[in-house]
Amino acid sequence: MAATAPRRRIELDSLDMAWKVTGGDAYIVAEPAAGSGLPRGTETLARIGHDGVVVGVTAGEFCNLVRVNLEATPNARLTPVDPLALARACARDNGHGVARVMELVRQLAISINSEIPAARVSKMLKPGSNFTLPGGFACSALEECWFTFEEGSCRYGGDHEIGKLKPGGVYPLCGNLWIEVQERTRLVVLATARLSEAGRFFPALAGFSQLVMQACCERFSASDIKQFVQLARSVQHRRERFAKTLEQGASIVERDGAVVPTMDLPLSETLRLITSAQGMTLEEPPRLADSREAQLEDILGHNGIFSRTVALQGQWFENDCGPLLGWLDAGNGQSSPVALLPRSSGGYTLTNPEDGLLLPLTEELAQRLDAEGLQLYVPLPTGQLSPLKLMQHSLKGRNRDLITVGVMGILGGLMGFAVPVGTALVVDSVIPSGQLGLLGQIVAGLVMLAIGGAVFELVKGLAMLRVESMAQVSLQSGVFGRLLRLPPGFFNKFSSGDLANRAMAVDGIRQRLSGAVLTTLLSSLFALANIGLLLVYSWQLAVVVTGILLLTGLGAWLGVKSQMRMQLSMQNVIGKLAGFELEMILGINKLRAAGSESNAFARWMLMFSELRKLSYGIGKGMAAMLCFSEILPLFATLCVFSTLMLTGLFAELSLGSFLGFNAAMGQLTMAVGSLASLAFSLMFITPMYQRARPILETPPETHKALESPGELKGRVEVSNVRFRYEGAQSWALCGVSLRAEPGELVAIVGESGSGKSTLLKLLLGFYEPLAGAVLYDGKDLARLDKGRVRRQIGAVIQNGELIQGNVFFNIMGARGGDEDDAWEAARLAAVDEDIRAMPMGMQTFVPHGGGTFSGGQKQRIMIARALAKRPVVVFMDEATSNLDNVSQAKVMENIKRMHATRVVIAHRLSTIQEADRIYVMRGGAVVEEGDYTSLMKAGGLFSCLAARQKI
Template identity: 40%
Template sequence: MADDDILWMPVPSGSVQYGALYGAEAAGDLLIDAALWQQMVNQQYRLLSAVDRWIEGLERAHEDRTAAGIKAGEAVRARADQALLASIGRPERAGRASAGADGADDDATFAVCRRVAEAAGITLTEPPKSGPVNDRVSPVERIATGSRIRTRAVRLAGRWWRTNTGPLVGHWAKSGAPVALLWRRGRYEAVNPASGLRIRIGENQAEELEPRAVMFYRPLPERPVTAWLLLRFSLRGTAPDVRHLAIGGLVTVALGALVPIATGQVLGVYVPTAEKSLIVQVALAVMIAGIVSAAFMLLQNLTVLRLEGRMESMLQPAVWDRLLRLPTRFFTERSTGELASAAMGVSAVRRLMSGIGPVALQAGTVGGMNLVLLLCYSVPLALAAIAMLVVIGAVFLGMGLWQLRWQRELVELGNKLNNQAFQTLRGLPKLRVAAAESFAYAAWAREFARSRELQQRAGRIKNLTTVLDAVCLPLCSLTMFMLLAGPARGSMSAGEFLTFNTSVTMLLTSVTQLSGVLVSAAAALPMFEQIKPVFDEAPEVRGAGAQPGTLSGGIETRKLSFRYTEDGPLVLDDVSLTVRPGEFVAIVGPSGCGKSTLLRLLIGFDRPASGSVLFDGQDLAALDQAAVRRQCGVVLQNAQPLTGSILDCICGTEAFTQEEAWEAAEMAGLAEDIKRMPMGLHTMIAGGGAISGGQRQRLMIAQALVRRPRILFFDEATSALDNETQRIVIESTRRLSASRVVIAHRLSTVMDADRVIVMSDGRIVEQGAPAELLAHAGGHLHELVRRQMA
């Protein structure tokens, strides 16, 4: 056989060797060789990784060339504009031909927003000139977001310019120019801050404005809030109402002084002398005074209603804003029911305190006026009356404080019952599975019975106070008669005594009212104590946070350590890692090794005990963390969508189109499921209860991808997905060229990563390419995979 001849020889089993260089083995023997299969897998991973890096390099090069071309085109256009302007004698504007109009518009918008904010008692921060710009957000919203101010869209309907709803930012319909809508002298005015021009709004002017305006909500100070500061905050801008309330109260009190004086004159002077005409005149005067007093009291009540509405509109949004700005650890230390009770408790405190003010003002002025009358008629009897009223006031105050003891326990128990009811209803499926409904009912019934007992105790004290209030008036009158018949005999005439006795009665009524006011004010203390933790906690983001600019996706941790309590064990210990822009990093490890804790530190939910987290070389602790998160897509473990339509869940509060929502659903592998639903994107879901676990995860992924962020954080975000759907999600996120930090256990997820970081006991024990780590038989990743496959 010649050297170049080809020899075909079948090998049914075993192996054969031809010479010293070539050999052959049976195909069946090859298929059962594990080492050969492992080598083939390794070669495939190396090949696919190399191809993937090559493709990503081509895509980045294409993006760089495109960006460079756009930049070069803009430079050429700018030079052409400069040459054209120079040719017509206007060279000074060439350098700002493209950006001048936008800059002027932004400056005009900020000037209008600042004028409206000043009228509302808000300090605005000028937005940075550079940084990410979201075209879906209006300039007014961008300014409000940069100053951490909540806003609300207001519809200008009907004769809106005659009702004061607070300062507004509006726009002219034709030009779209912003304008400040400020209340002045009974109607709104359109104010241009640049020119100072003021236009009184009427029907014609209202038609020239867009039917939508924006209202700014004033936030609470970033420092801890005391009760006095909260009262000052809620009363800002209400000076006219308070002034009208005080004037009305003084007029009512002055007219009320006619009653004791007229009583003494009529019964002491006019009746004995049969002065019928004077009696009729006095009666008419008292009647007219009563009508005028009733009218002023009606105006007072209307003023109080308006005052309550304004206080509510300022206070309740400010409390919710404060809640939403608190750090995440604040919510982990308290139940949802407690937080809900605290947030809504401020309304109860406001209602209680707003009713106290007018009553205290009126009772104080009436009491002061009648005290002056008593001293004018008889100083000794006035001192005796004052001593008697002090004793009565002390008794009523003691009864109120006794009632307050049970009231405090009742408020605490009521909040506990609300929290227990909320948790029971939320966990009802689990209770039903465990057949533990009876135990839940027994626990609720025990606390409810205790609350009924406390209510009965407080009710008994209230009934006793009512009885004493009814008895005090005749006792005081009897005491005055005894004093006049004894030690003070002959000190005053019958008419003077009638006036004196009427004044004592009115003074006693004022004292009992003031005692009730003090007790009511004390009853607000337990409610305020429930809200106090919200006011004492500092917001997560303060004014000193720097803007991060446009993030490229680079992430780094330096010697990161964390513990949940000051004396607790370290959950993370000296963790240092780097994520390059566009890199896919998977973090794996046994349960409790600190993976989710590391992710919470990366997104700023917790603060490290030592070390730092950096985004593009900027320390997260010094940045506006909310601005950082707006450039990230985050899907946490067991995340739940909000109640609403699927479109609302995907888009959130930003103005994404339905096409963009469909694209996000496609990237998350959810589009086909949505198409099979009767209402498509408008299908309503309630907390994820109408969809499966896998659909819920894909919905949360679509919510994270709709903004096309530069950084993605996934915490077991694909654990409920099948392999095909997971492949769609991985490919979609790869096309975004975003940095991806994924916590996962499934081998299929880990194998697609550029780098795998293995954690154990709060430390990084291994990291590298997945194929390299799997090839190491004694490695940590190899052991994790072996346990998973066992």
């Protein structure tokens, strides 16, 4: 077919004609059709360069609304081509023709979605695979492919109004396209070459062009109503502001002076019931998302609550596992959130706020629950936390058990009066009168009291076991949750071992203030009531005994006071020693390589000797107290006998009264001895609390008053940032500014100490700038919820380490996901083949620090960990320094295909030759900016760095 003369404009109104472009460029341009009622305007849908092909593009069913024209530049030549002949040629030329047509598809895809895939994209499709995905999933593809589905519902994601895709159609996934699965759908993913071989490629392209036309019509319509939308939003804003003002005015007459937020969602009400049972008041986040999973994340994150998935198997509801969040099958494939609350009489109660049901959890009802539930861990209270407040937090919800312990302790204390009273009665009345029947009654009574005392002790012990086990879980989870929310700068102040010792000090306080303390205190206080019996028998002897006990208490107080300082010093030495020992264990290979074992041992022995000296001094004090406790009863008895002999009180006391007095005095002295021992035990609390104070008093990162970042688009900016570390005189960063647009590769280079890693810490929100701002999508990071920002970021930091566990846990962590997701992340990091060659694949054991893995394997596994959550922004600090050039290129290419914004800190300049922009730093400031070629030509610092590496 002969070539026609050059034409400037051709209307694409038929699928029976295709065009080949030679010699210049041609543009596919859409404009509203005459009489369509749409506002005037044009939109360029694609630019076709030399040797490009235009096929399958037409207005089709939208011809009454929009016209599509092919406009050529003066030097371009348009040659008509038969579409059928083009299809046959594409099937024969090993994909070269298809590749030219796919360039057209990629450009048309921008009309559907011009932004990078959303952060919530959780599945990367690949040709030749089939997936059945539940509703709520978002999918993209690492390489160009097509997909189809017969049942279910899905749509293209992005800021457009294209509705559901029709089942049976074939749709592309390339460029920025991604899809949302709206209900359970089975996707079949096809390669472009296979689609062409089956003769379905060009019909699929024609169908896709109709979606492009629909999106184009919507944009024309949107431009006409843009001012109306802006006006409507303004009116809505004024209404919301007025309603808020009225709400604040109404709160003036409230008794507590505050407006109580209401949460009508069933999930929120269920969580309110569960946290209320744990002694916490749930707060409503500023706004809730639409999906259940996002709502749950919003509410828990806003209130600082951690959660853990638990398996509801077997007869779990017969045991007290604490309050749980469950999901009850409501039929039609739906489930309702329910609160599973333990009952005081045993078992569980199921509460469903959606329909108001409150039912005992039977085995039949338990079978309707999902196999997994959620255990919630409430955070430590904010503000100053004293040991008493810590105990109050850990004992929330255990009132019934605490009352049981108290009542049993009181009854046990009252029973203590029976021995001295019974002894006096037997000796004074029963034996002289020979009343054997009364003696038998007294003996039987004492036996019954002994049995009752044993029962009381058993009940009290079981109650205390429940209290201590739940208190330990509550307190330790609260402390660990507080640690996870402390600002990153806090961890620079302590070694790992010392910090672990400080965290465990809180549980040490709990152990000291455990049920044994309450039991000893109650029994001792009731034993002190024996003073009343002493006064009844002989007030003179009672005064003597009381004086002895007061002197004993004074001595115990002086002993505790003298030991307190030594205890605090010993706890500090224990923390330092723990930190040093951990460092030595982790660095044992470096010690051996340097031949410094003797130096390390000498330093350890110095600290250990100091610890032994302090421990010996404290041990002497404890031994003196123990000796004193053993001597006290004998000393009291000696004083009583001496008083009897010197004052002649023998004549006034009967034998029974004396024996009763002696029995009561024995119980009293034992109680005082127990209290003295308890005081020595409690003296550990103050040093432990001093150790834990930095953890308890440092304000954690809070997100309640911060703005949600939403779904990040990938735009990162640093604006005139100045920063220096606490206590430092010089600036670590001085007026640094840089930017990275969505999908760009931006590199930061410079000599060691130029501030590159410090800048990364500010980008991640580990520190806040003293001046300037770090912006994500134009929003100041200081005002954003940093946790939500970091969940959309992947970071590989310098000197990162693997976590002890297995390869799967190192990649996926606790975020969920299956092995398929882990393998996909491993493939992106080019470490999948290495893992397959390992003995147990994903389950291969990883020691602490990954000592059995090579440096390159460790780096690629850490890269896979960062990419597993499909981040919008990826930060890499020397992340490929241990990789060879081939592996490095493969990793960088895979990350590029994810359409993520990449900010790379690198010393090896071969990593960044394709960077869109390079920032060169020196002395905490950016001194050069540009791409690789321009910076090399400039002959500045960057070219000097590159020259050193070439040498």
